[in-house]
Amino acid sequence: MLAFPTMPSPTANPIAEPCADAAAVAIRRRGGDSPLPADPEALLGRLYQVRGAAADALGAAPLAGLHPAGALKDIDRATNLLAGQIERRGRILVVGDYDADGATGSALAMRGLRALGAARVEYLVPSRFAFGYGLSPAVVDAAAPRRPDLILTVDNGISSLSGVVRAGELGIPVLVTDHHLPGERLPAAGAIVNPNQPGCPFPSKHLAGVGVVFYLLAALRARLREAGWFGPSRPEPNLAELLDLVALGTVADVVTLDANNRILVEQGLRRIRAGRGAPGVRALLTVAGRDPARATARDLGFYAGPRLNAAGRLTEMSLGVECLLSDDPAAALAMARELDALNRRRREIETAMREEAEALLDRVGLEGAALPPGLCVFAPGWHQGVTGILAGRLRERYHRPVIAFADVGDGRLGGSARSLDGLHMRDLIAAIDGRHPGLIERFGGHAMAAGLTLKGEALAAFRAAFEAEVRRELGDDPPLREVLSDGELPTEALSLPTAEMLRIAGPWGKGFPEPLFDGRFGVEDARVVGGHHLKLRLRALGGLAVDAIAFRQGSGLAAPGAAVHLAYRLDVNEYQGSRSAQLIVEHLRPAGPRSQA
Numbered sequence: 001m002l003a004f005p006t007m008p009s010p011t012a013n014p015i016a017e018p019c020a021d022a023a024a025v026a027i028r029r030r031g032g033d034s035p036l037p038a039d040p041e042a043l044l045g046r047l048y049q050v051r052g053a054a055a056d057a058l059g060a061a062p063l064a065g066l067h068p069a070g071a072l073k074d075i076d077r078a079t080n081l082l083a084g085q086i087e088r089r090g091r092i093l094v095v096g097d098y099d100a101d102g103a104t105g106s107a108l109a110m111r112g113l114r115a116l117g118a119a120r121v122e123y124l125v126p127s128r129f130a131f132g133y134g135l136s137p138a139v140v141d142a143a144a145p146r147r148p149d150l151i152l153t154v155d156n157g158i159s160s161l162s163g164v165v166r167a168g169e170l171g172i173p174v175l176v177t178d179h180h181l182p183g184e185r186l187p188a189a190g191a192i193v194n195p196n197q198p199g200c201p202f203p204s205k206h207l208a209g210v211g212v213v214f215y216l217l218a219a220l221r222a223r224l225r226e227a228g229w230f231g232p233s234r235p236e237p238n239l240a241e242l243l244d245l246v247a248l249g250t251v252a253d254v255v256t257l258d259a260n261n262r263i264l265v266e267q268g269l270r271r272i273r274a275g276r277g278a279p280g281v282r283a284l285l286t287v288a289g290r291d292p293a294r295a296t297a298r299d300l301g302f303y304a305g306p307r308l309n310a311a312g313r314l315t316e317m318s319l320g321v322e323c324l325l326s327d328d329p330a331a332a333l334a335m336a337r338e339l340d341a342l343n344r345r346r347r348e349i350e351t352a353m354r355e356e357a358e359a360l361l362d363r364v365g366l367e368g369a370a371l372p373p374g375l376c377v378f379a380p381g382w383h384q385g386v387t388g389i390l391a392g393r394l395r396e397r398y399h400r401p402v403i404a405f406a407d408v409g410d411g412r413l414g415g416s417a418r419s420l421d422g423l424h425m426r427d428l429i430a431a432i433d434g435r436h437p438g439l440i441e442r443f444g445g446h447a448m449a450a451g452l453t454l455k456g457e458a459l460a461a462f463r464a465a466f467e468a469e470v471r472r473e474l475g476d477d478p479p480l481r482e483v484l485s486d487g488e489l490p491t492e493a494l495s496l497p498t499a500e501m502l503r504i505a506g507p508w509g510k511g512f513p514e515p516l517f518d519g520r521f522g523v524e525d526a527r528v529v530g531g532h533h534l535k536l537r538l539r540a541l542g543g544l545a546v547d548a549i550a551f552r553q554g555s556g557l558a559a560p561g562a563a564v565h566l567a568y569r570l571d572v573n574e575y576q577g578s579r580s581a582q583l584i585v586e587h588l589r590p591a592g593p594r595s596q597a
Contacts, residue, residue, distance in 0.1 A: 025587055027483045027518050027567055036517075038490040040501045047486060047505075047515050053259070063240060063267055067260050069219040073200035077191035078216060079223040081150060081175050086118045086224070090149035094123040095135055096321070097155040097209065098312035100305045104249030105154040105177075105210035106317075107278070107324035108242055112217035115237035116224060122146060127316040128385060132408070133444070133451060135163035135174070144170055150190075151175070155209025157189070158182045158197070159444045164189050177212045179255075180444055181426055204260040206511070210249030211264055214239070243268035244277030245324060247507075248284075251297050252305030254448070256511035265507040269295055280323035283336035284308060297507035298514065307336065310343035313385030349383050353390050371398065373478055374470030376463040378405035378413060388416035388449070399481045401425065401470055403452075405459065412441070413459060417450040423473055425450040432465045439465065483567045483587055485518040491542040499572045499581045518567045520591045521546075523558045534558075538566075538583070547573065550585035563591035 030050045037043050048054060069075055085092050092113060096106030106123045113121045124146075126132075126139045134156045140163050143151065150173050153160070157176035164174045164187035173190040181196050193216055195202040207215070217239055230236040247268025250261055257265065271277045272285075272295045281304065282292040288303035311320040319342075323335035356379060375394060382390075384406035391404040395418045408414040419425035426445040429452055433440045439462055443452035454462055489498075508514035524545065525537035534550040536558070548568065558564050566585050573582035 025481045025483055025589070027485050027565075027587070029485050029487050029518075031487060033487070036487045036489055036493070038493045040493075040498055043493060043498070044501065044505055050486065051512055053512075063263065065259075066263055067203050069215045069222075071202045072193055072195060072212075072215060072219070073197060073202070074191045074193055075216070075219045076223075078175055078177075078193050079220045081173065081190050082113070082118075082152070082216075082220050083223050083227065083229075085150050086113070086116065087227075087229075089119045091147060092118055092121040092150050092152055093143055093146055093148035094121065094152050094154055095139060095143065095156070096123060096125045096153075096317070097133070098125055098128045098317040099155070100252035100308045100312075100320075101209045101249045102155040103308055103312070103317050103320040104245045104252070104324060105208075105213045106321050107280075108210055108213050108217070108245045108249075109152060109154055110321075110325055111242055111245070111278075112213070112237075112239060115239070116217065116221060117229060117234055122148075123321060125312075125317040125321060128312060129316075129408075132414075132453070135160035135167075135176075137162050137166035139163060140166040140170065140172070144172070148172055153177060154213055155179070157187065158192070158194055159187075159442075161185060161187045163187075177209065177216055179207050179209050179212050180446065183430075183444075204258055206256040206258050206261055208246075208250040208253040208255045208261075210246050210253075211255075211261065214242070214246045214264070217242075240267065241271065241276060242278075244272045244281045247272070247297075248281055248300050248304055248308070251300040251507070251509055252308065254301070254510050257297075257507060257509040258511060262507055262512060265297055265300075265509070269297065269300075269507060278324050278326075279329040279332035280326055280336065283323065283329070283332040284339065286333065287336045287340040294503070296503050297509050301509065306346075307339045307343045310339055310346045313346055313389075314342050314349075314383075346386060346389075350386050350389050350393075353379070353382055353386060354393055357390070357394065371400065372467045372470075373400060373474050373476060374467050375400050375402045376405070376415075376459075376466050377402065378459060380407060382406040384408050384414050387414070388418070388451075391416050391418040395420065399478055401428075403466060407456070408453065411456050412453055413456050415452045415454070417445065417452065419448050419450075420474075420479065421448075422479060423470070428469055428473065432462070432469050435469075436461070436465050483518075484513070484516065485567055486515050487517060488519040489517045489570065491540045491544050494540060494544060494546050494570065494581060494583075496572065496579060496581045499570045502570055503572060514569060516567055516569055516586060518565065520563060520565055521548075523560055523562045523564055525560055526558050534585070534588075536583075536585070538564075546581060546583060548583035548585050550588055553585065553588060558588070558590075565589050565591040 094106050094109045096102040124143055131139050135153050152175045158178040158180050167174050176189045176192045178194045195205050195207050247265045250265050272292050284304040284307050285292045290299045290303050308320045311317050323332055326332040387404040387406045391402040394402045401419045403415045403417040405413040405415045417425045424447045429443045439458055441453045445451055521538040524539050527535050529535045532552055534553045536548040538546050538548050567587040568583040568585050571582055571584050573580050
């Protein structure tokens with residue numbers, strides 16, 4: 001039996017018809033109601049201005065515009081540890097996380113350390129199913145037969161107090177690199193590099209795990225340069241050539257794209273488009289049907305990232321790391337195809353889990369109970385590697401923070417949490433832990449995503465505590481679902497040149513959102529394609545015809561002749577060698593009178 005709080009049945013199209021289980025949608029314009037310019041350069045300037053950046057921000061901010069590595073706390077101790085091991089040919093073991101950030105960070109550490117002269121460096125990415133998250137004592141024991149002289153964590157370790165203690169008992173020093181928020185205590189590591197640790201003055205707190213590794217490598221190169229390590233027989237490497245890995249991990253981990261991260265991502269994208277960097281990154285894009293020469297941040301986040309993540313979700317991440325480490329394009333492509341197959345299987349599992357949840361929602365909705373402010377869900381047989389995706393899907397549909405649980409063995413449940421803007425999920429779970437000591441066994445994460453473990457018999461008590469804590473933060477009703485639009489595009493801007501410009505003008509992402517526009521259109525034709533997508537032929541004011549597609553909104557079919565109000569992205573549609581402008585519909589509803597649009 002699926003354990004789910006009682007709630008009403010969802011409607012097929014919550015955007016078009018506000019309902020009890022999803023907050024009504026309000027479209028608000030970022031820059032007010034002043035009209036957008038049709039000129040591409042002026043339009044881009046407006047879009048950048050409302051995002052707090054100059055129109056030429058990226059062009060004027062190459063790698064030299066990055067914050068200096070010296071601002072990271074403990075960076076000198078960290079580089080001394082690594083330099084000592086490199087100079088004495090010590091064994092360095094990279095212990096990464098099992099998501100895309102951990103995989104790219106592990107591959108970056110491997111490639112970077114080797115390029116800097118490390119003679120003996122290996123990696124270990126523990127399986128989430130066998131070991132769980134982080135540098136646990138069990139992971140240290142599994143690593144011990146390799147006889148490492150130093151363990152370097154990537155995208156984990158800040159909460160691994162007992163694992164670091166176990167490593168110390170075995171005489172293995174640990175260098176922690178992480179970006180997750182720390183708990184009340186820090187591990188007793190040889191050095192910790194994490195912009196979010198107490199007392200770290202590094203200005204950008206949004207580095208992904210792979211970004212922290214890049215900074216560590218840059219500082220290590222400077223340390224080795226000062227020591228006279230490089231010369232004719234050992235040339236100094238250009239670490240910027242590894243920025244494709246940084247870009248992929250940063251975007252896939254959905255960290256905020258502040259100015260510092262945008263530089264890292266844009267520089268990485270430029271290398272991908274130029275055909276440089278890891279063959280594995282290009283292969284992941286290729287198997288997803290994306291052209292590396294036209295790669296965007298969206299391609300990394302929605303196409304390459306999920307295929308890389310599939311390995312860690314369904315099996316273990318070594319296949320993903322090996323794909324990123326391969327210098328043989330044919331071998332990398334073969335591994336990318338394996339990852340693509342895993343991702344297809346992941347989608348099948350996700351669909352089954354989502355359908356199971358939604359079927360129960362339809363049944364219990366007949367009871368008419370109100371939707372609680374936070375959703376805590378579990379079903380026997382759910383795949384623990386896919387619960388994070390399920391939580392994200394439910395969050396988007398019901399506009400509530402969600403924790404989805406799966407059985408992880410030994411009578412325990414592992415939960416993946418996804419939050420809303422304005423609700424810090426990791427802090428919320430910490431508050432529950434403080435109010436109910438012993439209820440949660442372990443937890444960690446970010447503002448928008450977190451993970452936790454608890455005993456199966458504690459689920460009911462945790463659900464009640466979770467709902468109560470969310471209610472304290474948000475009240476009985478969640479925040480209004482709000483769509484932030486950049487305004488109404490002039491008809492002449494609904495063009496291929498404008499769409500092309502917007503694709504490459506980012507990188508867009510969290511904290512620097514991709515342009516979203518809204519406006520009224522007349523429907524000339526509408527049909528369902530692919531089983532559940534809505535394909536539209538629209539007529540804009542002034543008579544211009546334009547194609548549009550609304551993914552997963554096939555049930556919101558609009559009749560020809562109807563007027564609709566859309567929130568949409570302007571994108572490029574590529575089909576059989578032809579390229580045209582296309583609207584990607586994010587929200588659709590019947591249009592009111594012109595004065596209300």
